[in-house]
Amino acid sequence: MSARFAFELLATDGAARLGRIDTPRGTIRTPAFMPVGTAATVKAMRPESVAETGADVLLGNTYHLMLRPGAERVARLGGLHRFMNWERPILTDSGGFQVMSLAELRQLTERGVTFRSHLDGARHELTPERSMEIQRLLGSDIAMAFDECPALPADRRRIEESMRLSMRWAARSREAFGDRPGHALFGIQQGGLERDLREESAEALRSVGFDGYAVGGLAVGEGQAAMFGVLDYAPAMLPADRPRYLMGVGKPDDIVGAVKRGIDMMDCVLPTRSGRTGQAFTRRGPVNLKNARHRDDPRPLDEACGCPACRSYSRAYLHHLFRAGEILSAMLLTWHNLHYFQEIMAGMREAIAAARFAEWEAAFHRQRAEGDIDPI
């Protein structure tokens, strides 16, 4: 615990970093994976269970929460932590990304974005100032600057204009956020796959000054190779003494590749969303429990996994639950996936501390290459 927000870099191994973020609500061990709690719940999980998987911090979505139940309502009810019964740190996004992907009738101006809710068509506005206000009302520990992010591929001119707008919004976000001890504001680097634009963006953010820095505008359709290409240089453009957050990433191998390249924090809906569609992630790669090959299989999903799904149930049972449309299917597979993602993070943290990241990474890829166990 700490009265203020502080990042400490504990060790490095190549570009990979081991660290800790102290906040008044607890410590975040980095590299950290943040489960996504879109609508004030990590879907199909009780928060106690999310904590059991090893998560130190959750992500909450400004766009979803502003529409339902509403930021002012959450504030009246004591803030997001209390509302959803999660006392550890929460990072909130700015709403910018989801306005662009979910809302209807968007109008983008220098001031911000007006749009219609995808839930009921009601008219809303998000600006850097309103985004900061919403994130303050929610009570998030780490707020994100309000930005705009084009899907890739996009032409250079579009990426450049968007990045410069986002940098002006970043400065307005910083101004609107003000001085809130114990709370952090992260700036978001943009610039697509253009190295000079990434540098221009990083320079703009550094000149404003943030408590942490995100690499934004990736995992938006460019593919892993292109993403890693940017991560080969982009993190080093950001201050080394602040946490670096890669937004919306990713699959297990994306995560490992990102940490290898100097990323400290990530979030993704993949483990939770996949948990609701019968898809499990394991040391030996993905396993689709819908598949009839599991119907008579008495073995656990992963014999080496300590999560409740693997400790207490057979593949045959998990297959049955999914086929029968049972809620317990989503509950168990989500738990397993979050557990596995946290296990990857813990493994990487240990490996960096021991200066054995390369060996850990090689073993990670070797196990995955083996593929799932043979059918019985």
Add this chain to the structure above:
Amino acid sequence: MSARFAFELLATDGAARLGRIDTPRGTIRTPAFMPVGTAATVKAMRPESVAETGADVLLGNTYHLMLRPGAERVARLGGLHRFMNWERPILTDSGGFQVMSLAELRQLTERGVTFRSHLDGARHELTPERSMEIQRLLGSDIAMAFDECPALPADRRRIEESMRLSMRWAARSREAFGDRPGHALFGIQQGGLERDLREESAEALRSVGFDGYAVGGLAVGEGQAAMFGVLDYAPAMLPADRPRYLMGVGKPDDIVGAVKRGIDMMDCVLPTRSGRTGQAFTRRGPVNLKNARHRDDPRPLDEACGCPACRSYSRAYLHHLFRAGEILSAMLLTWHNLHYFQEIMAGMREAIAAARFAEWEAAFHRQRAEGDIDPI
């Protein structure tokens, strides 16, 4: 624990009975409420959580399990207890009731019922002999005789013929079940609302001899007053030294009225099904969390309840979860409802032990009559 199935009557208070059923898989405290685990899962609950609510025994559905995943498959996988990770006792129904309510193209003969699966249209047959085989394959601790049960109202002739067929099937069920130490077979009294037919049915069952006796053919459309009318005399027709099970009941006040009239065991989907539709049961009556009155309410569903939904969340949050279609809504409300049903059972057991059932019952009705807390 006990190597054999045994019922002990510990105390009575009026017609209400306190008892215990010992089985090799553990003790069932009676009066007992059995949560329903239709498809090898109590919907939206992990079995550890079901046990935490105080349930000693679950009900499994022969009809659902024979169709998916199949009784032979469950047996190959080590039986239903292991399959679903519930080591305590399981009672299975015979499949008769659900064939009549769910299956398609039913054909009823002296031999049994042929029907098409509501899942895939496949042709199946259930007979007393096959029902006993399925329940044995599932590994249930308490099996139910295969019977037929007409919906009410029905004319006397239909009820009489059906009851007599069920009694012939009961004798065949007993024969097919054989001698299985540690496992029990219950007979099911039929006869609708006709006292003389209930007596004839009870006599037929007693002459065969069962380990327990169910009052069947109620909670099928006759209303509470008519049901209580039958329960005023039917339980006393059954051997006092065996457990008495009222099938498919019911609402909290049905349960209390049934125990008052000498019933020891009950099951119902109400607490679990209602948990998925935003309906909670509390000491002060039902609460519909869909209702907008809860939107800004920071108070728990029931301040005196110790379940996770009431300990850690506001009505506003539970309302939000339901409106947002979140799985956690079903998880928390199901837990609450099962917790409350078990609390009623524990309260009645204590009251009977203390010979204060009438006072307990009066307090139960008094609290319900107060209704839900006023909106804020």
